[in-house]
Amino acid sequence: MTIKVINISKKYGKITALQDVSFEVRDGEIVGYVGLNGAGKTTTIEIISGVRSPDQGDVEIDGHSIVKEKRVASKNLGWVPELPIFEQDAKALDYFIYLAGFYGISTEDARKKAQELFSMVGLEGREKDKLKNYSQGMKKRFALAVSMLSDPKNFLFDEVLNGLDPQGIAFFRDLAIRFKKEGKGVLFSSHILTEIENIADRVIFIHKGRIMKEMRIDEIRNYAGSSTVRVVLQKPNETVIKVVEKYGIPRMEGNTLYISDFKGDMQNLFSDLAPYGVNEIGKVSNNLEEIFFKIIGLYNQGT
Ligand SMILES: Nc1ncnc2c1ncn2[C@@H]1O[C@H](COP(=O)(O)OP(=O)(O)OP(=O)(O)O)[C@@H](O)[C@H]1O
Numbered sequence: 001m002t003i004k005v006i007n008i009s010k011k012y013g014k015i016t017a018l019q020d021v022s023f024e025v026r027d028g029e030i031v032g033y034v035g036l037n038g039a040g041k042t043t044t045i046e047i048i049s050g051v052r053s054p055d056q057g058d059v060e061i062d063g064h065s066i067v068k069e070k071r072v073a074s075k076n077l078g079w080v081p082e083l084p085i086f087e088q089d090a091k092a093l094d095y096f097i098y099l100a101g102f103y104g105i106s107t108e109d110a111r112k113k114a115q116e117l118f119s120m121v122g123l124e125g126r127e128k129d130k131l132k133n134y135s136q137g138m139k140k141r142f143a144l145a146v147s148m149l150s151d152p153k154n155f156l157f158d159e160v161l162n163g164l165d166p167q168g169i170a171f172f173r174d175l176a177i178r179f180k181k182e183g184k185g186v187l188f189s190s191h192i193l194t195e196i197e198n199i200a201d202r203v204i205f206i207h208k209g210r211i212m213k214e215m216r217i218d219e220i221r222n223y224a225g226s227s228t229v230r231v232v233l234q235k236p237n238e239t240v241i242k243v244v245e246k247y248g249i250p251r252m253e254g255n256t257l258y259i260s261d262f263k264g265d266m267q268n269l270f271s272d273l274a275p276y277g278v279n280e281i282g283k284v285s286n287n288l289e290e291i292f293f294k295i296i297g298l299y300n301q302g303t
Pocket residue numbers: 012015016017035036037038039040041042043044082191
C-alpha cells in the first residue's frame with residue numbers, strides 16, 4: 001500500500017469541497033481520479049501533497065501521516081500540480097539547484113541530478129532559460145524533474161495532460177506506465193475518462209466532493225462494450241420485466257424499458273413485446289463519457 005486517503009473532508013467557507021473521501025493507491029498501480037471541473041480533485045491532491053490541511057481525516061504515505069509527519073511522509077511523494085506557476089526571474093537550472101537544497105542535496109550533486117533529470121523530462125538545452133519564459137508544458141516537465149529529486153515511490157499527477165501537445169501527452173502517459181512497471185503508485189487526475197482509459201488500472205469517480213464509485217478498468221470496458229436496448233412501450237405493465245428477463249437486465253422508467261447487458265435477438269424481443277405496443281426500439285451505446293455521466297448521476301438514459 002502506498003497512498004492511503006482516510007476520510008478527508010474540506011470546506012472553503014460555506015463550500016464543501018470534500019466530504020469523507022477515502023481511497024488507496026497501491027504499489028505498481030495507476031489510479032485515475034476522474035470528476036468534472038470543481039469536483040474536488042485538486043483539493044484532494046493538495047491535501048495528499050501536504051500543501052493544504054484537511055478539516056478532518058488524514059493521508060498516510062507509506063504509513064506516515066501527512067498531517068503529523070509531513071516531512072517524512074512527503075519525501076516519498078512526487079507532485080506535478082495542475083498549473084505549475086514559476087514566475088521567478090531565475091533560470092531553470094539555478095532554481096532547480098535551489099530547490100534541491102531543501103532536500104539536503106549539495107550544489108554539486110544537484111548539478112549532476114539536473115543533467116540526468118532535465119534530459120529525462122526533455123528539457124536538455126533549456127537549463128539556462130528563465131522559468132517565467134517556459135511554456136505551460138515545459139513548466140510541467142520542470143515540475144516533474146523537481147518532483148523526482150527525492151526519487152519518490154508515489155506520484156500525484158494533477159490534470160497533467162491538460163494543455164499539452166500530443167508529444168507531451170505521450171510523454172506523461174509513457175512515464176506513468178514506466179513508474180507503474182517500477183512498482184510506483186500514480187494518482188492521475190483528469191476530467192476526461194478517455195484520457196486515462198488506456199493507462200489506469202482503476203478509476204475513482206468524484207462528484208461534488210464525494211466519491212461516487214470505484215471501478216477497475218476492465219469493469220469499465222465491459223460496461224462500455226455491453227449493449228443496452230431501449231424500448232418505448234404503449235401499454236407497459238408489471239409483467240413486462242418477467243417477459244424480457246432472459247435478454248439481460250431489465251429496468252422500467254415510466255413507459256421506457258431498458259435492458260442492459262443485452263444478449264439475444266432483437267426480432268425475438270420485438271415479438272415478445274408486441275402485446276405491450278412497441279413505439280420505439282433500438283440499441284443504446286455505452287460510450288465512456290456516458291458511463292462517466294451515469295456514474296456521477298447526471299445522466300439517466302441507457303442502463
Ligand atoms: N482556495 C479556494 N477557495 C475557495 N474555494 C475553493 C478554493 N479552491 C477550490 N475551491 C472550491 O472547491 C471546490 C473544489 O475545487 P477543486 O479545485 O478541488 O476541484 P477540481 O476537481 O480540481 O476542479 P478542476 O478540474 O476545475 O481543477 C470548487 O467548488 C472550488 O470552487
